[in-house]
Amino acid sequence: MILPIVAYGSPVLRKVAEDIGPDYPDLAQLIEDMWETMYASNGVGLAAPQINRSVRLFVIDSSQIFTNQDEEDAGRYPDEPGMKGVFINAHISGLNGEKWSYNEGCLSIPKIREDIYRNSEVTLTYQDELFAEHTHTFIGLTARIILHEYDHLEGKLFIDHISLLKKKLIKKKLDDISKGKVKVDYKMAFQK
Numbered sequence: 001m002i003l004p005i006v007a008y009g010s011p012v013l014r015k016v017a018e019d020i021g022p023d024y025p026d027l028a029q030l031i032e033d034m035w036e037t038m039y040a041s042n043g044v045g046l047a048a049p050q051i052n053r054s055v056r057l058f059v060i061d062s063s064q065i066f067t068n069q070d071e072e073d074a075g076r077y078p079d080e081p082g083m084k085g086v087f088i089n090a091h092i093s094g095l096n097g098e099k100w101s102y103n104e105g106c107l108s109i110p111k112i113r114e115d116i117y118r119n120s121e122v123t124l125t126y127q128d129e130l131f132a133e134h135t136h137t138f139i140g141l142t143a144r145i146i147l148h149e150y151d152h153l154e155g156k157l158f159i160d161h162i163s164l165l166k167k168k169l170i171k172k173k174l175d176d177i178s179k180g181k182v183k184v185d186y187k188m189a190f191q192k
Helices: 027-040 063-067 140-153 164-178
Strands: 045-047 057-061 084-106 109-127 133-139
Touching: 027 045, 027 057, 045 140, 057 140, 084 133, 084 140, 109 140, 109 164, 133 140
Parallel strands: none
Antiparallel strands: 045 057, 057 084, 084 109, 109 133
């Protein structure tokens, strides 16, 4: 089922999400719904807070970026061809590599994109959908998507990484989003 994505201004986007266990109600269905919602929204990642669940769960599919890239970009990123995965109870155990800029957007903040600097490597301890433990280092665009989704678990948004001046310049757009004055081609839920 395609779920509505909560818009900027919703309190759930500013909460630190809680760890969950294998007994979390209807977890398999929730994960399936998150995949369906992410793909229907043309996203490459989706965190549970974005669908109004304050739990430490996100899904990513960085392979979509490489599938749709131009020929001149082929081989540009070290994590090509990307990966698809479910991340439960994720916690960063290391940030490495140089910070690099990439133009990011967010399904909860539609029609706004900004250049964001993030580390090129992240080491994450997490569980998969079967609750098997993993510690893995991710690089390139996959690391960036993970860091973006991880921010959602920590109550942070990509716009928290921009300067105060840039925040002032997009304030009206952010206010409009929080009031539901934005048109998108996917389901959204706005704060009342």
